[in-house]
Amino acid sequence: MVDENANDYTGLPLFHINAQIYSSLGMMIAGGILTLRSLFSASMFWEDITRYKCTHFNLLGSLANILYSLPPSEFEKDNPAKYVIIGGMPVEIWKKFEERFGVEVLEGYSMTEDPLPCLNPPGKYKKIGSFGVPVFPDLGHDAKIVDDSGKEVPFGTVGELLRKNPAQMIGYYKAPEKTAEVMKDGWLFSGDFARMDNEGYLYFVDRKKFIVRRSGENIASWEIEAVLKSHPKVADVAVIPVPDPIRGEEIKAFVMPKYGEELKEEELVEFMAGKVAYFKVPRYIELVDHLPYTPTGRVKKWELKEKEKERKDHGWDRDKMIPDWRTRYKAR
Incomplete structure (x- = not known):
């Protein structure tokens, strides 16, 4: 190739x-x-x-x-x-x-700390939505999914992705404590939630720090972003958890409309209500002209999250603006 x-x-x-x-x-x-x-x-x-x-x-x-x-x-x-x-x-x-x-899409996954990638193979072996399998398994490249206690979970169960291979870092420079947090018994803890199917293919779920923990439910921000991005008037989206005194965390979506499009928060609530479970519909929505990006094109969600920590009011509130939204939009 x-x-x-x-x-x-x-x-x-x-x-x-x-x-x-x-x-x-x-x-x-x-x-x-x-x-x-x-x-x-x-x-x-x-x-x-x-x-x-x-x-x-x-x-x-x-x-x-x-x-x-x-x-x-x-x-x-x-x-x-x-x-x-x-x-x-x-x-x-x-x-x-x-x-x-x-063009053919070859989806992959890696980290600066561990650059030997996982890759979705081309042709008939490709699985859409997966970032594939560890390359060079003969060199000791291995991956597993574990729960919070470090125990390996069954196929299809979401947990943290761990990888091990000869190309991973020795450690963070002059930061042994930080190194010890992410490297244990040769395994590198990625900080990412993923799942593995019964053929060993891996699927990204979300960054651990952007999982929304709402009333005991773990909600992946990427899942909500994917649905919002499919709205014809939406250019880009960033979903983050924001503090909530009752539910622990609530969902907030920063939505950037496509140039020239007029978009209202109510449209997005109605759009989401027909596509996801009711508890995954963002409570807070903020329409923005632009989002903060890194030089590699990723949204600086950590920056948005830090700013929200300082706010008591998280903006447009679905429950205040549309109290009957669940019955009105037949949210399931």
């Missing part, structure tokens, strides 16, 4: 492990070409791919959303790219992305 004829395109920053290892080092080893853009540009993306004859490219899920939301471009048609290597491809646009742009 990757040889001296490969030409990898990336606009991700070189200080990030993705561009450092999978693009730069990968092309050095393969003897192929690396096409670098100093800063990701959605408007120039397909023109670059076509002009430089790139055979594949690297993305993060939020950037895939941006590309898919743009109007069709003359350069996206018959472009030379064959596949995209990505982390966090939104399931709701996965097949549509492949069909529209003519």
Whole structure:
């Protein structure tokens, strides 16, 4: 798949492990070409791919959303790219992305602390929604899902993802206590919730710190974000837990409408009520013109979460504004 004829395109920053290892080092080893853009540009993306004859490219899920939301471009048609290597491809646009742009999605997972990836294999072995299996199991790359006590859980059960392999870090620089928190008996604790099916395929659920713990229910923010992003007027979303004196935590959604679209909070409540269980419908909704992004295109949800800790009023409140919302919208 990757040889001296490969030409990898990336606009991700070189200080990030993705561009450092999978693009730069990968092309050095393969003897192929690396096409670098100093800063990701959605408007120039397909023109670059076509002009430089790139055979594949690297993305993060939020950037895939941006590309898919743009109007069709003359350069996206018959472009030379064959596949995209990505982390966090939104399931709701996965097949549509492949069909529209003519590329195969290769979903993966890794960490700076443990760069040897898990990868969803191409072709008939691929499972949509999964980030695949640990690569190079013959070198000792292994993964398991555990509960809060560290006990391995049955297939299909959500728990924390642990991995072990020869490429993982020795430890955090001059931080032995922090290292001890995440590395135990050779296993690296990822801080991510995931599940494993009976064929060993792994599925991302959420970051542990962004799971909403509401009245004893563990609610994945990614699940809510995926549904909200499928609304035709929504460009991007960030869902976080906010403190609640009765339920422990409640759900808040920051929603960025598509340019030129008029969107009301009530529309989103009605939209969600027909698609998820009632307790997963966000109580608080804040419509925003923009969201804070990292240089790699991820929303800085931790920044939003920290700001909400200081607020007593979390904004537009579904229960105050639409007290009868469950009966009105037939929430199940």
